[in-house]
Amino acid sequence: MLSDKTGCWTPVALSADLPAGTVMPARTPAGPIALWRSQSGRAAASADRCPHRGMRLSHGFVRGEALSCIYHGWSYARAGNCLRIPAHPGLAPPETIRVETHEVEECGGVIWVAVGETTAQPPRLEGVVPLRSLTAHASVAAIEAAAGATAGADGLAWRAQDAEHIQLLLVPQGDEETLIHVLLGDNSGPSQRIAASRAVESLRRIAEDLQTKGTAP
Ligand code: FES
Structure with a gap:
């Protein structure tokens, strides 16, 4: 994650794992x-x-340029305003019906989401391409201990x-779970991948x- 005084960017997913619609x-x-x-x-x-x-809303569905709720079908624009209430098809939803949204940046095949007010942009990860993501039932500290290295703003070089x-790129998902995005040199071949x-x-x-044995830092 990249933090500044008032906010941070989190690499939430790889672009390839979020197809259109x-x-x-x-x-x-x-x-x-x-x-x-x-x-x-x-x-x-x-x-x-x-x-x-x-x-x-992550249980919902996408139609066109809107995200719809699976329960009663209310749909929302990217900006968070409600576009449609199916039970009242003639009603223009009031502006007060909104879902909170976050700024999103995609670069180098990684989707970054901002939390809070960010002044910086997400890091540009030069010369690497995403390989895959996986979840570890271990803290960031346990992964750093296993790798013998510490993560910085550009992730953990290993x-x-x-x-x-x-x-x-290590993203905490709670105290003892971490999402790991794996990036490799952009000239890597199949065997290296x-x-x-x-x-x-x-x-x-x-x-x-390390986590299970309680020997993680
Ligand atoms: S709970 Fe989402 S539309 Fe009713």
């Missing part, structure tokens, strides 16, 4: 969000709670045995072991 749950330091991509391809982030009766340089993927799975096992 879909919604998925994600997490920021401010809580759960519904991360969605409109039919025209624009990514958006809303609080994961419908203003009507509180249903999770060189595994028999694998090339790997960059890991496979080796890196296995190396990170092995790192995850070690970190989870």
Whole structure:
């Protein structure tokens, strides 16, 4: 995560994992969000709670440029305003019906979501491309201990045995769970991608072991 005085950017997902016309749950330091991509391809982030009766919007569906709630079908624009209430088709929803939204930036195949007022932009990750994301049942500290390195604003730089340089973006999902985005050099071939993927799975096992034994920092 990249923080400044009043806000931070969180790498919530890889672009490839959010196709057009879909919604998925994600997490920021401010809580759960519904991360969605409109039919025209624009990514958006809303609080994961419908203003009507509180249903999770990440259980909803995308139609065109709007996110709709699965419960009673209220639909919301990227800016958070309510566009339509199916039970009252002739009613223009009042401006007061809104879902909280977050600023979204996509760069280098990573989707970043802002929490709070950010003055900076998300980090530009030069020379790397996303490989995959995986979840570890271990804290960020346990993963850092397993890797023998500490994460900075650009993530954790790690060189595994028999694998090339790997960059890991670590996103806490609670006290003992971490989302890991794996990035590799942009000239990596298939065998390097496979080796890196296995190396990170092995790192995850070690970190989870440290967590389970209570030996994580
Ligand atoms: S709870 Fe979302 S439309 Fe009713």
